[in-house]
Amino acid sequence: MRATARPRVAVLDRPRAALVAGGAGFLGSHLCDRLLDEGWRVTCLDNLLTGSLSNLAEALRDPRFDFLRGDVTEPLDGLLYGRLFDRVYNLACAASPPLYQADPEHTLLTSVVGTKQLLDVARANGARFLQASTSEVYGDPMVHPQPESYWGHVNATGPRACYDEGKRCAETLVFDYLRAGRGDARVARIFNTYGPRMSAADGRVVSTMIAQALAGEDLTIFGDGTQTRSFCYVDDLIRGLMALMECAEPIDGAVNLGNPDEFTVAELAERVILATGSRSRTVSKRLPVDDPKRRRPDISRATEVLGWRPETDLETGLSATVAWFRRTSAVADAQAEM
Numbered sequence: 001m002r003a004t005a006r007p008r009v010a011v012l013d014r015p016r017a018a019l020v021a022g023g024a025g026f027l028g029s030h031l032c033d034r035l036l037d038e039g040w041r042v043t044c045l046d047n048l049l050t051g052s053l054s055n056l057a058e059a060l061r062d063p064r065f066d067f068l069r070g071d072v073t074e075p076l077d078g079l080l081y082g083r084l085f086d087r088v089y090n091l092a093c094a095a096s097p098p099l100y101q102a103d104p105e106h107t108l109l110t111s112v113v114g115t116k117q118l119l120d121v122a123r124a125n126g127a128r129f130l131q132a133s134t135s136e137v138y139g140d141p142m143v144h145p146q147p148e149s150y151w152g153h154v155n156a157t158g159p160r161a162c163y164d165e166g167k168r169c170a171e172t173l174v175f176d177y178l179r180a181g182r183g184d185a186r187v188a189r190i191f192n193t194y195g196p197r198m199s200a201a202d203g204r205v206v207s208t209m210i211a212q213a214l215a216g217e218d219l220t221i222f223g224d225g226t227q228t229r230s231f232c233y234v235d236d237l238i239r240g241l242m243a244l245m246e247c248a249e250p251i252d253g254a255v256n257l258g259n260p261d262e263f264t265v266a267e268l269a270e271r272v273i274l275a276t277g278s279r280s281r282t283v284s285k286r287l288p289v290d291d292p293k294r295r296r297p298d299i300s301r302a303t304e305v306l307g308w309r310p311e312t313d314l315e316t317g318l319s320a321t322v323a324w325f326r327r328t329s330a331v332a333d334a335q336a337e338m
């Protein structure tokens with residue numbers, strides 16, 4: 001590893017084109033916007049399972065942006081015929097437990113077949129590939145905080161396995177691809193990320209609590225609330241993903257991207273109540289099966305190799321997210337009245 005913390009960005013000598021699979025989702029749509037801001041042509045490939053075109057409202061007005069509706073588990077040649085890419089980002093996969101557990105077989109195939117197919121697309125284009133992996137590859141960790149060298153503690157047969165094991169297998173595919181000398185590829189292990197465009201109904205902790213607080217409902221805490229999470233604001237995460245993709249030197253191994261500030265779920269509930277000014281209280285429900293008790297990234301690798309670290313604290317990020325939830329629910333109310 002280098003001693004300096006300066007990112008090295010590759011300069012391409014022709015207009016740059018990126019394929020973003022899963023680009024209509026929460027993270028993918030922010031990535032599409034940032035790529036467009038930085039001068040890329042962007043093709044988004046998404047089956048709209050958990051994403052939506054409303055996330056792409058700005059991007060769709062840009063002539064350099066194209067949306068293709070398709071499923072990464074289906075053959076892609078026809079859909080992508082005649083298109084050339086310099087970069088392939090794979091973010092396709094439902095990320096919220098109730099949604100990825102709704103069709104576990106499809107979730108698993110999305111990670112395994114989808115990653116294999118998108119690696120083939122990258123190889124055919126001579127494009128660099130980035131896989132959006134997850135902190136869930138560490139399962140319910142026995143090592144804390146989690147460095148990339150930790151192999152994880154995952155239940156291979158539980159209800160979360162379709163996601164966790166799918167993502168682990170996708171990582172295996174990427175590293176076999178690299179070992180076989182087929183091309184350049186990077187793996188980001190993303191930790192809990194929040195921000196505007198999260199769906200209020202998808203069961204993720206930050207969006208669920210904000211929606212409950214704004215509706216004046218009790219905030220649900222699963223278990224006793226002492227389990228910890230670290231929450232990364234979306235802008236920081238997207239900056240990290242792009243830095244990882246554009247790092248000029250090949251990267252040996254996966255890279256954790258997340259915010260190392262650790263909060264208990266009960267503390268998060270307090271922060272959400274403060275950020276919304278709500279009078280809501282908290283209510284406990286039974287902890288779901290295999291829910292990890294502690295989660296916090298060791299980001300020394302991302303800092304050393306990419307010069308990356310999160311810049312947005314929880315208070316600032318929550319306030320931006322709450323403002324977005326307020327704006328979108330005001331728009332929805334106005335539309336309902338029309």
Ligand code: NAD
Nearest residue numbers: 022024025026027047048049050051071072092093190193
């Ligand atoms: P999301 O559900 O909002 O976005 C996923 C997108 O992929 C959606 O637009 C969905 O329609 C699309 N998709 C799902 N299956 C597909 C398929 N078979 N073919 C084509 N498109 C498909 O989730 P997100 O939070 O934006 O997560 C994006 C990626 O980042 C996922 O791969 C997820 O595993 C990873 N990740 C996210 C987080 C987080 O906190 N948000 C944490 C760790 C990892």
